[in-house]
Amino acid sequence: MxxxxxxxxxxxxxxxxxxxxxxxxxxxxxxxxxxxxxxxxxxxxxxxxxxxxxxxxxxxAEQAVLAENGVVAQAEVVEVDHGAPVVRFTAADGTEVTAPAHGEHTADSSLSPNIVYLPDAPEQVALTEYRWPLxxxxxxxxxxxxxxxxxxxxxxxxxxxxxxxxxxxxxxxxxxxxxxxxxxxxxxxxxxxxxxxxxxxxxxxxxxxxxxxxxxxxxxxxxxxxxxxxxxxxxxxxxxxxxxxxxxxxxFWPLPRWPVYLALVAGVLVPGALFFLFILFSPLLPDGERGHGTAEIVDYECVRSERTCSFRLTVEYEAEGLPYRGTVRVFERVVAEGLIREAEVPVSWDRSDPSDVRWEKR
Known part of the structure; x- marks a missing residue:
């Protein structure tokens, strides 16, 4: 010793x-x-x-560059791609630019929003009212x-x-x-x-x-x-x-056991449980007023599981006077393959937020 x-x-x-x-x-x-x-x-x-x-x-970085060097202009929403507006505007040098913008577009949003863009890279665009994620x-x-x-x-x-x-x-x-x-x-x-x-x-x-x-x-x-x-x-x-x-x-002072368990519960178990409950009960939530129509299938992806696969269909449709692009899930393989052959799928969308699109069985 x-x-x-x-x-x-x-x-x-x-x-x-x-x-x-x-x-x-x-x-x-x-x-x-x-x-x-x-x-x-x-x-x-x-x-x-x-x-x-x-x-x-x-x-x-994009948020900082737009805040420091961005130029404000007025644009026109020409399409909505998975909830994000695609805008068309005229840059300071007279070039007409069409690009997806950071932001969200719903049925109540303006079709002529103010945007901020980079003069040297006008394809980097954000709505001026966009709240950047934290x-x-x-x-x-x-x-x-x-x-x-x-x-x-x-x-x-x-x-x-x-x-x-x-x-x-x-x-x-x-x-x-x-x-x-x-x-x-x-x-x-x-x-x-x-x-x-x-x-x-x-x-x-x-x-x-x-x-x-x-x-x-x-x-x-x-x-x-x-x-x-x-x-x-x-x-x-x-x-x-x-x-x-x-x-x-x-x-030294080691951490007590309770902060470790608290971090585990707060950081993993609680978010996981909330996500599971959302997935479980979201189909039971009441829907708002929905529109109905037919969408064109422009692309698809087979997401494989153990013995089968579900299909993600990228679709284009028109709602509230605007063309939209979104994704619908079809879990039945035979049904999905039939829809792909026909190149179109029946869909419904939330009238308050037309980017919320779903496959509609008929």
Whole structure:
């Protein structure tokens, strides 16, 4: 045993963390590598963060550029494509432009709305009254909460560091050379991924005005940042396992169990349950007044399940004096194939929101 003085409650705290680890897995931990499920979680989480970062950055970047450099003009709604208006307007240089606009169009919306567009890229258009979605701002807060959970949890990064330092404190380092030799390759790889991720994320934003660098690089950079942090944790653990201990590792305040359960319930179970209830009971909700007609099938997709597939039919129809484009689902394969051969399908739509279109059995 080491003669390093220990603060009060140190042994009890160390036993509590070790007990929590053993409750998850009775086998000794593999200190020099991640368990397979952790690797899978890191890869999946990196892809998820990259996907979210790309779409959030794309939306926020377009919003910022339109707010800073946009020009206001009056347009005419010529079509509605899956709820979004397709507008026609004359740009400042006299060019007539037809492009989909950010926004929504219902039966009560104006057919001559005000829009804002970019003079250098007039196909980037938004209705002036459009309220941009707020979900991109939820991503940083979500990552912050995940970071706090990963670091401060009883089985998190700080707990892993503490347990490894306690082992070295009690039994001494393994004596396999300097600690930096063990952690240097992983530290180098982590630093390289973090720097590369930061550069890839920043490059599209620096060239935002001319669009010379594609925005999808932001997603790649965010994913590389996650993988860099994961390799950094591994380097930290290797250093903790091999570096001599000169003072007792500092105790910390682990997250109580209730915030973890609350985050699980609020972030996963409640949204999942609400989505399930919506899918289950939405057919039972009363419909408003509906219009009826026949739509032309312009495209289709077979969505395969275990033994069969349902069809998504992209249709074009006219409602309230405007051409509309939308998607209807047909679950019976034989019926769908017959409709595709005929190239038309009977549909109904909500008169207050004609983009709400459904296949109508006859």
């Amino acid at each position: 080491s003669r390093i003085p220990l603060p009060p409650g140190f042994n009890d705290f160390a036993r509590e963390l070790e007990s929590h680890r053993r409750s998850l897995s009775p086998r000794p931990p593999a200190l020099d590598r991640y368990p397979t499920f952790v690797r899978v979680c890191v890869v999946f989480f990196g892809l998820l963060v990259g996907w979210g970062a790309f779409h959030a950055t794309e939306l926020l 979900w991109p701002w939820a991503i940083p807060f979500g990552l912050l909460l995940v970071g706090v959970l990963v670091v401060q949890h009883r089985g998190g990064v700080r707990a892993g560091w503490f347990r490894r330092r306690v082992r070295v404190l009690r039994w001494g380092p393994p004596g396999e050379g300097p600690a930096w030799r063990k952690s240097l390759p992983w530290t180098t790889a982590a630093a390289a991924l973090l720097v590369t991720g930061a550069v890839l994320y920043a490059l599209p934003l620096l060239g935002l005005g001319n669009g010379a660098v594609p925005l999808w690089l932001c997603g790649v950079g965010a994913a590389l940042g996650v993988y860099g942090l994961a390799l950094g944790v591994r380097a930290l653990y290797l250093h903790a396992e091999h570096a001599p201990v000169h003072r007792a590792p500092r105790m």
